Amino acid sequence: MAKNPDEQxxxxxxxxxxxxxxxxxxxxxxxxxxxxxSTIVGIVILTxxxxxxxxxxxxxxxxxxxxxxxxxxxxxVPIEKQTKVQLVQILEGSLKPAVYKRLETEKxxxxxxxxxxxxxxxxxxxxxxxxQTWPLFxxxxxxxxxxxxxxxxxxxxxxxxxSWIDAKFLVTPxxxxxxxAGVRTAILGSLWTIAITILVAFPVGVCAAIYLEEYARDNxxxxxxxxxxxxxxxxxxxxxxxxGLAIFVRALERLTSGTAFGFADPTTANGRTILSAxxxxxxxxxxxxxxxxQEAIRTVPTSLREAxxxxxxxxxxxxxxxxxxxxxxxxxxxxxxAMSRAIGETAPLVVVGASTFINKDPGGPFSKFTTLPIQIYxxxxxxxxxxxxxxxxxxxxLLVLLLALNATAIMLRNRSSRxx
Amino acid sequence: MQDERTSQPWAGxxxxxxxxxxxxxxxxxxxxxxxxxxxxxxxxxGVLSILTTLGIVFELGKESLGFFTRQVWxxxxxxxxxxxxxxxxxxxLSRGGSGIQAGDLVRVENEVMLVKAATGQAATVVRGQQGTxxxxxxxxxxxxxxxxxxxxxxxxxxxxxxxxxxxxxLPLVTATLMTSVIAMLVALPLGLSVAIYLSEYASERxxxxxxPILEVLSGIPTVVYGYFALTFMTPLLRGVFGQDTxxxxxxxxxxLVIGVLILPLVSSMSEDALSAVPRSLREAAYALGATxxxxxxxxxxxAALSxxxxxxxxAMSRAVGETMVxxxAAGQGPNLTFNPFRSAETMTGxxxxxxxxxxxxxxxxxxxxxAIGMLLxxxxxxxxxxxxxxxxxxxxxxx
Numbered sequence: 001m002a003k004n005p006d007e008q009x010x011x012x013x014x015x016x017x018x019x020x021x022x023x024x025x026x027x028x029x030x031x032x033x034x035x036x037x038s039t040i041v042g043i044v045i046l047t048x049x050x051x052x053x054x055x056x057x058x059x060x061x062x063x064x065x066x067x068x069x070x071x072x073x074x075x076x077v078p079i080e081k082q083t084k085v086q087l088v089q090i091l092e093g094s095l096k097p098a099v100y101k102r103l104e105t106e107k108x109x110x111x112x113x114x115x116x117x118x119x120x121x122x123x124x125x126x127x128x129x130x131x132q133t134w135p136l137f138x139x140x141x142x143x144x145x146x147x148x149x150x151x152x153x154x155x156x157x158x159x160x161x162x163s164w165i166d167a168k169f170l171v172t173p174x175x176x177x178x179x180x181a182g183v184r185t186a187i188l189g190s191l192w193t194i195a196i197t198i199l200v201a202f203p204v205g206v207c208a209a210i211y212l213e214e215y216a217r218d219n220x221x222x223x224x225x226x227x228x229x230x231x232x233x234x235x236x237x238x239x240x241x242x243x244g245l246a247i248f249v250r251a252l253e254r255l256t257s258g259t260a261f262g263f264a265d266p267t268t269a270n271g272r273t274i275l276s277a278x279x280x281x282x283x284x285x286x287x288x289x290x291x292x293x294q295e296a297i298r299t300v301p302t303s304l305r306e307a308x309x310x311x312x313x314x315x316x317x318x319x320x321x322x323x324x325x326x327x328x329x330x331x332x333x334x335x336x337x338a339m340s341r342a343i344g345e346t347a348p349l350v351v352v353g354a355s356t357f358i359n360k361d362p363g364g365p366f367s368k369f370t371t372l373p374i375q376i377y378x379x380x381x382x383x384x385x386x387x388x389x390x391x392x393x394x395x396x397x398l399l400v401l402l403l404a405l406n407a408t409a410i411m412l413r414n415r416s417s418r419x420x
Numbered sequence: 421m422q423d424e425r426t427s428q429p430w431a432g433x434x435x436x437x438x439x440x441x442x443x444x445x446x447x448x449x450x451x452x453x454x455x456x457x458x459x460x461x462x463x464x465x466g467v468l469s470i471l472t473t474l475g476i477v478f479e480l481g482k483e484s485l486g487f488f489t490r491q492v493w494x495x496x497x498x499x500x501x502x503x504x505x506x507x508x509x510x511x512x513l514s515r516g517g518s519g520i521q522a523g524d525l526v527r528v529e530n531e532v533m534l535v536k537a538a539t540g541q542a543a544t545v546v547r548g549q550q551g552t553x554x555x556x557x558x559x560x561x562x563x564x565x566x567x568x569x570x571x572x573x574x575x576x577x578x579x580x581x582x583x584x585x586x587x588x589x590l591p592l593v594t595a596t597l598m599t600s601v602i603a604m605l606v607a608l609p610l611g612l613s614v615a616i617y618l619s620e621y622a623s624e625r626x627x628x629x630x631x632p633i634l635e636v637l638s639g640i641p642t643v644v645y646g647y648f649a650l651t652f653m654t655p656l657l658r659g660v661f662g663q664d665t666x667x668x669x670x671x672x673x674x675x676l677v678i679g680v681l682i683l684p685l686v687s688s689m690s691e692d693a694l695s696a697v698p699r700s701l702r703e704a705a706y707a708l709g710a711t712x713x714x715x716x717x718x719x720x721x722x723a724a725l726s727x728x729x730x731x732x733x734x735a736m737s738r739a740v741g742e743t744m745v746x747x748x749a750a751g752q753g754p755n756l757t758f759n760p761f762r763s764a765e766t767m768t769g770x771x772x773x774x775x776x777x778x779x780x781x782x783x784x785x786x787x788x789x790x791a792i793g794m795l796l797x798x799x800x801x802x803x804x805x806x807x808x809x810x811x812x813x814x815x816x817x818x819x
Contacts, residue, residue, distance in 0.1 A: 017709070024714070025711060027711075027713060028714070031713045032621060035617035036617055038613030039613070039614045039622075045680050046633060048652060049652070052651060056651065208462070208469065211462035211465060211466040225470060227808075229469050230804075231473070231804055232473060234737055234801075234807075235797065236738075236742070236768070236796060237741070237743065238743045238772065239480075239741075239796065239797050240476075242789070242793045243479055246479035250781060283472050286469065290469070316454070340639060344640075346642065346744045347642075347743035347768070350772050350775060351772065351775040353778070353779075376643050377643050380651075398644070399640070399644070402640075402641070406639060
């Protein structure tokens with residue numbers, strides 16, 4: 001019966017350990033759940049964000065018309081099926097003579113197509129007006145209650161399921177009425193601005209990256225450049241806006257407004273142009289392009305360079321013919337990511353002076369401008385509910401644009417990783 | 421490029437050797453002008469970044485200096501009790517209001533005068549100062565006293581409204597602090613938990629799904645987050661805490677959403693730091709009987725602490741500089757309050773609102789946003805430097 005003393009001692013040593021074990025495992029499991037929950041919270045927020053946007057971009061609306069389209073029918077033909085001549089007749093008969101004349105001088109009715117005339121009838125004569133809107137999921141789940149409420153509050157209004165984002169939304173310019181507003185000017189403004197940004201930032205950024213990786217020796221000025229680039233990447237974007245305002249808009253006004261080249265009328269032009277905006281954004285994304293470019297160049301194996309030098313190539317020949325082509329996919333990926341950051345930037349452009357309201361297409365680098373994010377900002381800031389709806393629609397356009405860009409970047413990244 | 425090579429003498433070296441080496445091959449380094457030019461150009465591109473920084477410091481400094489040296493007019497709450505003739509140098513003053521002393525500049529309508537001597541009710545002045553003309557003034561026009569913005573008033577004043585001569589930046593700074601602190605309260609625990617989960621627990625497959633989702637979060641433009649704050653977070657808060665306690669525009673909603681916005685930054689930087697901790701450390705802890713949680717929290721996190729701290733500070737700097745969310749959701753108008761459910765304008769929000777319209781270059785508003793910008797730049801700059809220093813100084817090196 002006598003126990004082995006060793007065994008006895010061993011048990012007494014492991015006993016507290018073993019007793020403690022369930023509690024420790026319990027804590028471990030609890031915390032593991034907590035960590036998992038935090039990750040899920042992130043996903044839930046992303047879902048909520050997207051849900052919120054989709055929810056506002058579609059939904060039921062109470063639409064009130066000034067003139068019932070049925071009364072405009074001629075000889076039993078509804079306006080949808082009328083010919084252009086009949087539609088122009090309606091316009092002539094229902095509009096004030098002055099308004100009709102103005103439309104005629106803007107573009108003669110002879111030159112307008114049937115569809116344009118139809119749009120004019122709907123816009124000017126029928127004049128649908130959105131009284132109230134309901135979000136998508138309410139519209140789907142509580143359709144009957146909403147219809148009942150609508151019938152009570154707006155007896156004349158018609159219930160209509162509206163999609164705030166449609167083809168027309170993309171091609172119509174800005175308007176002071178939510179139902180008629182579109183993002184055409186904003187999209188064009190964004191494209192112009194981003195084109196200038198890339199034209200400036202890409203070559204300069206890549207050249208700086210080449211300098212830092214291939215040429216720069218380890219001396220004080222190059223160390224300063226490196227630290228400085230890292231610091232610039234952390235400067236808030238609105239500060240770049242102030243820089244753009246002080247330098248491009250104010251100090252270089254003659255260049256950025258186009259008066260120095262005779263492109264603009266000196267009496268009315270100012271420096272708040274697409275060119276200023278593009279240059280400001282170029283400075284903003286330059287550090288990002290340089291840092292990504294440096295990383296891409298660093299992945300090119302040294303053996304490639306040495307082989308090139310061994311064949312008698314000069315430094316620049318080596319860089320141009322061997323290093324750059326191998327690093328290009330990486331550089332392009334970085335540039336596209338920087339570009340998608342520039343497209344979404346709002347604050348610096350507000351400071352540089354985006355126009356609050358323009359409905360004319362930007363015609364060149366010296367035009368006044370607005371961009372998609374600025375349009376979203378302005379619409380969101382308005383108190384009327386309909387503007388929230390079109391802001392959501394504009395956000396969807398912006399997100400699709402960014403998604404397309406990022407998909408390209410990922411494809412490039414995958415292609416390059418396959419080859420190397 | 422091809423031309424350059426063939427035009428060089430040694431390209432035909434074989435010929436020269438065959439000819440009996442009459443000419444010694446010149447092995448001296450030749451000047452390569454094209455190469456030098458290219459290198460010079462590349463260097464200039466690199467230097468542009470320094471010029472950008474200098475430009476930022478110079479412009480912000482210049483305009484802020486303009487702000488602090490600017491002559492501004494403060495309503496003295498005094499008025500002229502009797503009309504003033506163009507040639508008169510004796511000025512009668514109404515009762516009340518702030519005191520006028522010798523050496524002060526005063527402005528009546530468009531005319532600036534220098535006060536030579538003053539008693540409570542009267543003053544001797546030199547008329548038509550600063551290029552203005554001495555003209556007649558009617559009775560009961562207001563008297564403005566000239567002053568300059570002092571640094572003390574700038575940092576300790578509790579009211580910000582440059583148009584009427586109040587230059588205390590405190591309300592803007594506290595609002596910025598409030599939103600940033602709320603944001604950090606969200607982003608810190610969540611970001612670190614996500615990082616620990618991804619680095620220590622998640623399987624390869626889970627990580628492949630989760631990481632892109634976080635990347636999507638960081639790629640969404642900030643204006644979209646602003647929309648989200650205003651149309652989702654604010655109604656949610658108002659639903660939970662009541663319509664009366666939570667204003668439509670409030671700092672809590674903006675702060676929470678900024679927290680979500682910087683969450684990917686915190687989690688990805690922290691995760692990098694955690695993954696850099698060598699396996700051997702974890703294995704040693706497991707061998708001593710530690711549970712997975714104990715390994716993660718007592719071994720890996722302390723070892724990666726410098727990286728995590730750097731991530732937090734960088735995130736703080738992002739939160740302070742974040743603009744669109746606060747511009748949309750935190751409200752307009754400076755307001756000195758520590759109640760997160762009230763509306764208050766932050767530094768960045770104020771800058772966006774003021775520069776939103778057509779800002780004229782010589783107004784006090786123009787100078788004032790540069791002064792705010794300078795302060796913002798300094799704050800974020802210092803935070804960034806601290807973050808970099810922490811990484812460099814306190815990194816534990818394992819090999």
